[in-house]
Amino acid sequence: MDLGAITKYSALHAKPNGLILQYGTAGFRTKAEHLDHVMFRMGLLAVLRSKQTKSTIGVMVTASHNPEEDNGVKLVDPLGEMLAPSWEEHATYLANAEEQDMQRVLIDISEKEAVNLQQDAFVVIGRDTRPSSEKLSQSVIDGVTVLGGQFHDYGLLTTPQLHYMVYCRNTGGRYGKATIEGYYQKLSKAFVELTKQASCSGDEYRSLKVDCANGIGALKLREMEHYFSQGLSVQLFNDGSKGKLNHLCGADFVKSHQKPPQGMEIKSNERCCSFDGDADRIVYYYHDADGHFHLIDGDKIATLISSFLKELLVEIGESLNIGVVQTAYANGSSTRYLEEVMKVPVYCTKTGVKHLHHKAREFDIGVYFEANGHGTALFSTAVEMKIKQSAEQLEDKKRKAAKMLENIIDLFNQAAGDAISDMLVIEAILALKGLTVQQWDALYTDLPNRQLKVQVADRRVISTTNAERRAVTPPGLQEAINDLVKKYKLSRAFVRPSGTEDVVRVYAEADSQESADHLAHEVSLAVF
Ligand code: 16G
Ligand code: ZN
Incomplete structure (x- = not known):
C-alpha cells in the first residue's frame, strides 16, 4: 500500500468536519454534496474486500427511491449479494475516519480481515441517472486506483444489473455474460421461449404500461425492449424526459400513497406497473371499471x-x-x-x-x-x-x-x-x-392497513425481536400495543426504528380501513 499516495489523494476528497454517516440497510445515503469522501473511501474499501475474497467486488452509486438531490453508495459482494455485516462496520469506520487517521484505519481493517495486500483487486462500478452520480462514481474510481486496483466502469446501470455483473464475473461466466448485452440476451431469450408456449396471446396480455420513476429503468428498458418485443410491448411513462427522479412517481410513491403515479394515463382494467429510481423494485396496479385503484404489491x-x-x-x-x-x-x-x-x-x-x-x-x-x-x-x-x-x-x-x-x-x-x-x-x-x-x-383480498412515521428524540430506544414483530424496549411498549390490538378484529400492529431515516415506523392492519387507521394512530401515541 502506498500510504503517501493515499494521504495525498484522500485530501482531495476531504471529509466535511464533524460529518458522521453510517452504512445502513442500503449502504450510505444522504445529500449528494456530502458524499464525495465516502465515495473515494468506498473505492478504497472495495479494493481491500476484493483482495480478501480474491473476487470482483461491485460498487453501485445510487440512492434508489430517495429524492434527486440525494445520493448513496453500496458495495456488492462476490455472489452479487449485499456486503457482509462485518465489512459494513469497516465501511462505517472508514467513512468516518478523520483525514490524519486514514492510513491507520486502512491498516487496521487489512489486519483484522487478514487481507493480503499483494493480491490483485478488481472492482466494477455502476451508477444511476442522478445529476451527481457521474462525478461521485469518478471519486470511487479514484479510490480504487490509488490502492492499485483494476476496475471496469459500466457507467449507467440499474442496481440489479450491477449485482448481475458481479455474480457473472465471479462464477466464470456460468451464470451469464458480464455485459449489458449478455444480460439482455439471457433474460429475453428465456422470456420469448416462455411466451411462445402461452396459448392466449391476445392483445391484453401483450401490452403493459410502465412508470419508470424518471430513472435508469427507462433507459435500460428502451435499450432492451426490441429483444423481447415478440412477447410483450411496453409503453414507458416518466421516462426522465420531463419530470424529476422519483417525484410523484415510481414504486415507492405508488406503494406508500396507494395511488397511481402522476404522468400516466390509465384506462380501466389496464395493467400497469412502477419501477423505483434504480429499478430494483416493482409494483403493479390497475383501475377497475368503477375507477377504484387497486395496488398489487x-x-x-x-x-x-x-x-x-x-x-x-x-x-x-x-x-x-x-x-x-x-x-x-x-x-x-x-x-x-x-x-x-x-x-x-x-x-x-x-x-x-x-x-x-x-x-x-x-x-x-x-x-x-x-x-x-x-x-x-x-x-x-x-x-x-x-x-x-x-x-x-x-x-x-x-x-x-x-x-x-x-x-x-x-x-x-x-x-x-x-x-x-x-x-x-x-x-x-x-x-x-x-x-x-x-x-x-382476486387471489386474496388485502387486509386494510396503515403505515405511519413517528419522530422521536432517539429512535434507538426501540429495539425489537421476532423479526421486528415484538418490541423489547422501552419497557411496557409491547404490552401497550397488545392491549390496543385486542380492540380490533383481524388486527396486528408493530413498531420498528427505521434503518434509513431518523424515525420510528408504525404498521397496523385490521378488518376495516377505519380500524387500521385508528390502531396505527393509537400505537403511534404509545411510542412517545
Ligand atoms: C432499504 C432496503 C429495503 C427496505 C427499506 C426499509 C435494501 C436494498 N433496501 O431501502 O429493502 O425495505 O430499506 O427502510 O436492502 P426503513 O428501514 O427506513 O423502513
Ligand atoms: Zn431501489
Missing part, C-alpha cells in the same frame, strides 16, 4: 410466483422444498393464503433485502419479496441441474413443464431483486396461465 407478486412454481413442480413430479420469505410488513391475508390455500411454508425476517435473501438461500427454491416490491426467487444449484436433466429426459407434459421451469430460472435475476426481470417473470406467468390483472388481484 410485493406480497401478491410473491404469491403469483410461488403458486406458479409449485404448480410446475407438481406437474414435473418433483418434490422440492419451496419456501416464501416475507417481512413483518407482509399483509396478513397474503401469509394466510400462502400457508392455508397454497400450502407453502412462509418465513419472516427482519426488513432489508440482505435478511430475506439469506433466508431464501436455505431452500431448494426460495421466493422472497418485501411488500414494497423488492424480491426475486433463488434456486439451488442442485435444483438447476435436476430441472435441466428433466427438461431433456422427461416426456410430453412433464418435459414441457420442466422446460418452462428452466426458462423461468433463467429469467430471474438471482443476484438481487430486479424490476425488469420480475416484470418479465410476471408477464410470462400471466400469459401462460391466461390470467388478467383482476384475476391475479
Whole structure:
C-alpha cells in the first residue's frame, strides 16, 4: 500500500468536519454534496474486500427511491449479494475516519480481515441517472486506483444489473455474460421461449404500461425492449424526459400513497406497473371499471410466483422444498393464503433485502419479496441441474413443464431483486396461465392497513425481536400495543426504528380501513 499516495489523494476528497454517516440497510445515503469522501473511501474499501475474497467486488452509486438531490453508495459482494455485516462496520469506520487517521484505519481493517495486500483487486462500478452520480462514481474510481486496483466502469446501470455483473464475473461466466448485452440476451431469450408456449396471446396480455420513476429503468428498458418485443410491448411513462427522479412517481410513491403515479394515463382494467429510481423494485396496479385503484404489491407478486412454481413442480413430479420469505410488513391475508390455500411454508425476517435473501438461500427454491416490491426467487444449484436433466429426459407434459421451469430460472435475476426481470417473470406467468390483472388481484383480498412515521428524540430506544414483530424496549411498549390490538378484529400492529431515516415506523392492519387507521394512530401515541 502506498500510504503517501493515499494521504495525498484522500485530501482531495476531504471529509466535511464533524460529518458522521453510517452504512445502513442500503449502504450510505444522504445529500449528494456530502458524499464525495465516502465515495473515494468506498473505492478504497472495495479494493481491500476484493483482495480478501480474491473476487470482483461491485460498487453501485445510487440512492434508489430517495429524492434527486440525494445520493448513496453500496458495495456488492462476490455472489452479487449485499456486503457482509462485518465489512459494513469497516465501511462505517472508514467513512468516518478523520483525514490524519486514514492510513491507520486502512491498516487496521487489512489486519483484522487478514487481507493480503499483494493480491490483485478488481472492482466494477455502476451508477444511476442522478445529476451527481457521474462525478461521485469518478471519486470511487479514484479510490480504487490509488490502492492499485483494476476496475471496469459500466457507467449507467440499474442496481440489479450491477449485482448481475458481479455474480457473472465471479462464477466464470456460468451464470451469464458480464455485459449489458449478455444480460439482455439471457433474460429475453428465456422470456420469448416462455411466451411462445402461452396459448392466449391476445392483445391484453401483450401490452403493459410502465412508470419508470424518471430513472435508469427507462433507459435500460428502451435499450432492451426490441429483444423481447415478440412477447410483450411496453409503453414507458416518466421516462426522465420531463419530470424529476422519483417525484410523484415510481414504486415507492405508488406503494406508500396507494395511488397511481402522476404522468400516466390509465384506462380501466389496464395493467400497469412502477419501477423505483434504480429499478430494483416493482409494483403493479390497475383501475377497475368503477375507477377504484387497486395496488398489487410485493406480497401478491410473491404469491403469483410461488403458486406458479409449485404448480410446475407438481406437474414435473418433483418434490422440492419451496419456501416464501416475507417481512413483518407482509399483509396478513397474503401469509394466510400462502400457508392455508397454497400450502407453502412462509418465513419472516427482519426488513432489508440482505435478511430475506439469506433466508431464501436455505431452500431448494426460495421466493422472497418485501411488500414494497423488492424480491426475486433463488434456486439451488442442485435444483438447476435436476430441472435441466428433466427438461431433456422427461416426456410430453412433464418435459414441457420442466422446460418452462428452466426458462423461468433463467429469467430471474438471482443476484438481487430486479424490476425488469420480475416484470418479465410476471408477464410470462400471466400469459401462460391466461390470467388478467383482476384475476391475479382476486387471489386474496388485502387486509386494510396503515403505515405511519413517528419522530422521536432517539429512535434507538426501540429495539425489537421476532423479526421486528415484538418490541423489547422501552419497557411496557409491547404490552401497550397488545392491549390496543385486542380492540380490533383481524388486527396486528408493530413498531420498528427505521434503518434509513431518523424515525420510528408504525404498521397496523385490521378488518376495516377505519380500524387500521385508528390502531396505527393509537400505537403511534404509545411510542412517545
Ligand atoms: C432499504 C432496503 C429495503 C427496505 C427499506 C426499509 C435494501 C436494498 N433496501 O431501502 O429493502 O425495505 O430499506 O427502510 O436492502 P426503513 O428501514 O427506513 O423502513
Ligand atoms: Zn431501489
